[in-house]
Amino acid sequence: MAAWNPETPMEDGNMTPLVIEIEEFMNSSGKKTFTAIRTILESKIGADKFAALANENVANGSNDQKRLVLKVLQVFKRMNKKRKRETALSSNGNATANYADTTALSSVGNAAPNHALQPFFGSSPTAANPCKRCGEREIDMVNMPCGCNTYCSTCARYTVEHHQRCIECRRHVRHVRSSDSRFEVQCSACGFIWDGNAQHMCDATERVIRLPASLPALASNGDLPPHPIDINKVNKVLLSTLREYADPEDIVIGGPIFAEYRFQLRDDWFDAHILDIRKRAGLKITEDNRHNFDDDDGFADRIVYRVSVSTSSRRNINGRYGPDKDRIIRIPDYQRSVLHDDWDQQKVYRATRFISIFNWVLNGLSREYLTTLSKVPDHVFEGYKQQLQSLKLKLVSLRETYFEHIYILVPKSSASIYRRTAYV
Numbered sequence: 001m002a003a004w005n006p007e008t009p010m011e012d013g014n015m016t017p018l019v020i021e022i023e024e025f026m027n028s029s030g031k032k033t034f035t036a037i038r039t040i041l042e043s044k045i046g047a048d049k050f051a052a053l054a055n056e057n058v059a060n061g062s063n064d065q066k067r068l069v070l071k072v073l074q075v076f077k078r079m080n081k082k083r084k085r086e087t088a089l090s091s092n093g094n095a096t097a098n099y100a101d102t103t104a105l106s107s108v109g110n111a112a113p114n115h116a117l118q119p120f121f122g123s124s125p126t127a128a129n130p131c132k133r134c135g136e137r138e139i140d141m142v143n144m145p146c147g148c149n150t151y152c153s154t155c156a157r158y159t160v161e162h163h164q165r166c167i168e169c170r171r172h173v174r175h176v177r178s179s180d181s182r183f184e185v186q187c188s189a190c191g192f193i194w195d196g197n198a199q200h201m202c203d204a205t206e207r208v209i210r211l212p213a214s215l216p217a218l219a220s221n222g223d224l225p226p227h228p229i230d231i232n233k234v235n236k237v238l239l240s241t242l243r244e245y246a247d248p249e250d251i252v253i254g255g256p257i258f259a260e261y262r263f264q265l266r267d268d269w270f271d272a273h274i275l276d277i278r279k280r281a282g283l284k285i286t287e288d289n290r291h292n293f294d295d296d297d298g299f300a301d302r303i304v305y306r307v308s309v310s311t312s313s314r315r316n317i318n319g320r321y322g323p324d325k326d327r328i329i330r331i332p333d334y335q336r337s338v339l340h341d342d343w344d345q346q347k348v349y350r351a352t353r354f355i356s357i358f359n360w361v362l363n364g365l366s367r368e369y370l371t372t373l374s375k376v377p378d379h380v381f382e383g384y385k386q387q388l389q390s391l392k393l394k395l396v397s398l399r400e401t402y403f404e405h406i407y408i409l410v411p412k413s414s415a416s417i418y419r420r421t422a423y424v
């Protein structure tokens with residue numbers, strides 16, 4: 001993207017590329033959001049100008065630099081929220097929607113008409129077939145080896161250089177060619193590129209990944225029971241990440257082992273991939289044995305790996321691979337609880353009694369309504385939360401154990417409909 005140019009007028013722009021860049025920087029550097037935003041903004045604006053902003057329009061202990069960073073942080077958070085909602089609604093969470101920001105930046109002190117923020121925030125999409133990453137330039141490249149048409153040349157190059165996946169099919173993009181180039185294909189196992197009419201004999205290492213029929217339970221703290229592992233959940237994750245390399249007919253499910261994935265993949269790509277699986281999914285893939293076997297045309301290596309659940313990931317302990325939790329929801333007698341004495345328990349109860357999944361029971365002793373939803377997976381529960389949100393109610397987590405999660409149901413502070421009439 002172009003350098004910062006103080007002559008260009010400030011216009012409302014599409015902030016998607018900026019947010020994507022911040023995200024990528026966070027992924028590759030492990031830096032926190034705040035630091036990532038500062039770093040990216042500084043690289044866009046230039047170190048001198050960025051430093052100068054710290055002294056411009058200083059009022060109430062704030063300055064233009066701070067305001068700009070905070071505005072970008074707001075947009076970043078809103079965009080992630082929006083994406084999360086879209087992911088929860090559809091199982092396909094890959095799409096990156098364009099996020100046009102029309103208000104946030106124009107209110108930054110620095111963004112006076114003669115100060116350009118526009119060049120690095122991009123403009124509204126004008127291309128007939130806009131790139132799915134920047135939403136701005138025309139799609140003119142083909143991803144390889146997958147063959148999807150998704151990016152402009154700038155974004156395509158970025159995707160390859162940063163070892164990213166295709167936005168459409170989630171396979172790694174190893175190489176790109178221009179849409180009008182001649183027909184060529186790439187081997188997804190070794191990276192060899194050839195004319196699609198010819199044959200390719202792949203010599204990438206053969207690998208076999210085995211998931212045992214059961215995995216030992218993870219130890220918990222203190223006297224709590226150990227955390228059993230749900231093999232189905234582990235396999236779901238494996239399947240989604242190894243499908244890129246293992247053909248369905250080379251995936252064996254059942255028998256003495258739970259599942260077996262067979263594929264070929266060159267060493268550096270494989271090493272990066274299992275590191276990624278460990279980081280993102282908390283699964284360890286370790287070498288079990290390696291043997292030399294007599295292939296039709298010479299000797300080849302075949303390496304067998306074993307899957308285990310990493311004990312160093314907190315999410316694993318918290319139930320990522322454990323059983324679905326029971327959810328216990330309470331409508332407290334708000335007047336008895338110091339925090340929410342203004343809310344009317346009956347009003348909350350009446351608003352939620354027709355939601356069929358809830359089966360409220362009044363506890364005579366504590367005078368609270370209780371419902372238990374047994375064994376609800378996280379993504380299903382997310383839907384219930386949204387249903388409550390539309391009623392201006394929220395769940396506040398009270399206590400979470402490995403097998404159950406207890407919440408209280410509380411009106412949002414703006415929801416005056418749940419206040420006691422005595423206060424009106």
Ligand SMILES: [Zn+2]
Nearest residue numbers: 131134152155
């Ligand atoms: Zn692009």
Ligand SMILES: [Zn+2]
Nearest residue numbers: 146148166169
């Ligand atoms: Zn693709």
Ligand SMILES: [Zn+2]
Nearest residue numbers: 187189190202
């Ligand atoms: Zn190959």
